[in-house]
Amino acid sequence: MLNDLLTAFQAVATVENFLIMAAGIWGGVIIGAIPGMTGTMAVTLALPFTFYMEPIPSILLLVALYKGSTYGGSVSAILIKTPGTASAACTTLDGYPLARQGKAGKALNMALYSSCTGDFISNISLIFIAAPLAMLALRIGPPEYFMLMVFALTTVAGVSGRSLLLGLISACLGLLLATVGEDMYGSFRFDMTVEMRDGLSVAPVLIGLFAIPELLKLVVFRHAGAKTALELGDNRVTRAELRRSLRSLFKGSLIGVVMGAIPGIGPSAAAFSSYGEAQRTSKNHANFGKGEIEGIAASESANNGCCGSTMIPLLALGIPGDVITGVMLGAFMIHGLTPGPMLFEENLNEVYMLFIGMLFSSILLFGAGKATMRFFTHISRIPPGLMAPIVLILCLFGIFAIANSMYDVIVLLAMGVFGFLMFLFAIPAAPFLIAFILGPMLEENLRRALAISRGDPSILVSSPITWLFAALAVFVVAVTIRRQLKKASA
Template identity: 40%
Template sequence: METLSHLAVAFGNELSSPLSLGLILVGVMVGFTFGATPGLTATMGVALFIPLTFPLPSDMAISMMIALYCGSMAGGAIPAILINIPGTPSAVVTTIDGYPMTRNGRAVEAYGWALVASVVGGAVAWLALVSLAPALARLALKLGSAEYAAVAFLGLAIISSVVPAPLVKGVLATVIGLGLSVVGFDQITGQGRWTFDSLQLTRGIGIMPALIGLLVIPELMSTLFQRGGHAEAPKTLKGMFPTFAGFARQSVNMIRSSVIGVVTGIIPALGGSVGALIAYDQAKRFSRNRANFGKGEPAGVVASESANNGVTGGALIPLLTLGIPGDTVTAMLLGGLMIHGLQPGPRLFETSGDIVWNILASVLLANMAIIVVGAIGFRFFVRVLDVPKHLLAPALFVLAVVGTYSLSNSWFDVVIMLCLGVFGFLATLGSIPVYPMVIGVILGPLLESETRRALVISGGDWTTFLTRPVSAVLVTLAIAILIGPSITGLLRKRTRARTPDA
């Protein structure tokens, strides 16, 4: 009851303040812009807006930055669905079914599902944030390096198996991504790995240059040289939002994926990509239409977007209760909280309770604003499909170059991005999927660092991954995902061989 009374007062404060509501709306709109523009990130958006919040009260400033965070996660689905270019790393999974729906003339439906799933994911995350935050955060802290490494391994196994390509090619692409992730200085020995005596390569290959290079550039080259352009823009927005019956059919998928996103967000360093992958895999396993996944199945979009936005609320739990950021965006939010005189940690609710409850109320309001901004803005977003490909591709290429350069003001990152773009294009010509490469770059550092840390703790004993219950279950599940299809196929062949011809 005490929680409900605090929330009632907080919602009253937020709803009675036009300035607060306006800032939340602005934050969501800016977030959509950053999320929908390849090369711009939520981290960059929060970093740029922190100085602008100095004159604002603490709760309003943090509320606007969190709204920007939520809006960017939802906005990443726009280019993923319309032009097969994820606006954020976590939207990579959305492209698997979102873009095929657009190619099939179902762009409006795909985007409607993405919006609804985003709001449901955000709402579930908010419920966890206000009711289970301390308990869930303490649970996450009990996980060790072996569990983190097992989760990363599971994510890599899932992406290798769910892409619409043979498993061998999926695994090959994942290994290539892992190879790219180890470029640079070894964090323990200090030795250079695959640097080729290049000073610039000692910094390693950044996630955003890899993301833009492997996903954006090949798509632009394919658009120019192989395809006849993107799908046509829909003439009407009718049917954007699902019917009640359709929503009911996807409700279990939404809730399950949202919970997966929340749990993933609570665990530091995992992020939306892992949550989306696990949710997508589970949606496929429980679906009656498994064969449709990768060809334009709405359940795939629902799973990815529910998990993405579930991660946002989940990542706020360790941030507010323990002062531990779950990803780069919440690391920026941590800086924003401290700049405004708030010290995240176990005593935050005691020392700044009124401000924190106002912030929590604004999280739900920001998720509600997503569906309003998204629905009104889609009629403008979809116009990108009407732009001729000879104009759209160069414009997106310029954005890709500017976005890559702006991350660290390095032209070398641009060169890396272009080289990976050419490599990614050649890989697509060989029917090798590029999505696992990107996930390999994202999860590679986590897998390596946590594996080595677990081995140091255990004295070099590899069985530590099998003697700890949680990691043992995750490793076993990952291995089953990788070898299960082969074993199933072999058993089917033997069954057919033993069955006499009719």
């Protein structure tokens, strides 16, 4: 085995492979930082260029783009409150307030440290526990998925701000809009137009909810709320800040690893779950949403913790963990590699090369993040009056480019107006987004579970895993109620 590892190391450690991975990381960071230009788009556009490359360099290029774009989404989320990717939406909650406090550099550095840590832990997990986690993922069926989504929805309480009632209203609105389109049995809901039968895509809803309201604020409140350009300000993450964030950072990495290994969950749900858990257990829980650096550590470690672990079901079972690994499955097949149990039997050397290359890419991610940070921080110094049309054009172009659909652009603008109205009525946007992302998975797995049991609801608590998630959800609700009662009596 040692000889095989040394051979794989020598094959990967070439100038050509490092240049390929560096290009992928840099390209991913830049694309991820542009609102609407998702990691899925980056990997999909790069796929044709890998046809004439060797198998492992081509896979490493796609993986590097995936990792770079996942981190890159946090850059615009922190600097201009416009998450470049869906998984960075949670980072906006504390990253942008920190930037407004003159601590943009601190927020960007913590995002980078957390991203690299989560990514490295994810890669180590992929190498050492791929098979056990893959077997666990096989045992998770619709009832387990449903209870997991119920538990994940308890994070709504943590991001509801001052009013839990308004947070619940926001979450209910998110669940309502998540039902737009065709259900699993072919029925259409809210199909007022033909395009609405396909539902509402996450990207236009996300960008519209967070970016467009900021632009409307600049226009409507330009006299009362005019703001100077952000300064990079406080750059350094102190030892004390890093030390108190370590628990959330490592916990978020593990949450990302576990949720990434379960097909269909994805980094967005992992980020919000990690954020909610960090807020529940932090001594500074009251500061979350106002510029708490621990919140950035929790969300960024979790979404990057998914990068390596989404490869676990792909490599071990041949099942893509998310959309991007679905594209990678095509790349594997194109190069004559068939993911699944036989991959470790027939192409073990290629597997070792992939693992080693992914570890190298974590180091390259840190270097690329540090190098591009100075460049991206100039974004914060652009005057708001000039920034608004630039961001609007990027949003419109990015959303249209995803599917060449004007319908998505209309959804973007409509959600922008809706998000602005939520701001006027002090309704928090984060619970809406959590419910919108988790809603389809919640409904689909509930209906599948009931179909399997022919309507018997006891299937929802029919296994130890379902009981575990149900108990966690009840515990979190009880703690939330207790905290609200204390706040009311104070």
